[in-house]
Amino acid sequence: MFLKLIGSILVITASSLLGFIISSDYARRPSQLRTIKTMLQVFENEIYFMSSILHEALEKAGKAGDNEAALIFTRASENMRKGTFSSTERAWAEAVKYCMPRTALDKEDEEILVSFGKILGTTDIEGQVKNIRLLISHLEIQEKKAEESRKRNEALFRNLGILGGFAIVIILF
């Protein structure tokens, strides 16, 4: 009897936690997209006004972010400093791919970020600033979509997790 009780509590907790995790992914995506935008502004200022070196500008931008999305910038700056990659595009792409599982960002966001890396560091200051502005506008569109999807899905998956746990317990009890 006791064992059954403990088992059911475990199943319900596990299923609810699963629901919470999936729903928190949807909740964190808009705020991560917003921090990337802030960091890009810092990056743009560094390049335009201070003419910093690429990896220094990336590192300063990474320090300005306060959630997991900042990992992309700091790792990209490390990659470029160590010089282990043959081009800035590869260094940026590796940083994005490495940090993707740790962030709540989408496949679409990943493609947009990787395509930003193609122009990164290749043109003059004006070209870089235009590239950054383009990326910012893309990310704004993504952020709007992410807000909508968050409104629809966050409460849904939380409730689904809890109710699914109860359903399993009741059917198997």
Next chain:
Amino acid sequence: MSGIDLIFKIAAIGIIVAVLNQVLIRSGREEQAMMTTLAGIVVVLMIIANEIAKLFNTIKTLFQF
């Protein structure tokens, strides 16, 4: 299992399916809502199948067919 427990179990499944139905319909996923309703019906039928077989057996022996 005894008769009363069976009734409670089926009632609980019914409540859960109703709540899941509403949650899914409210968030716009009507096909998934229909799927969970059907799944609930199938689960309950599987639980009941044995009892229905016994019921028909009893009726047969009662009327001596």
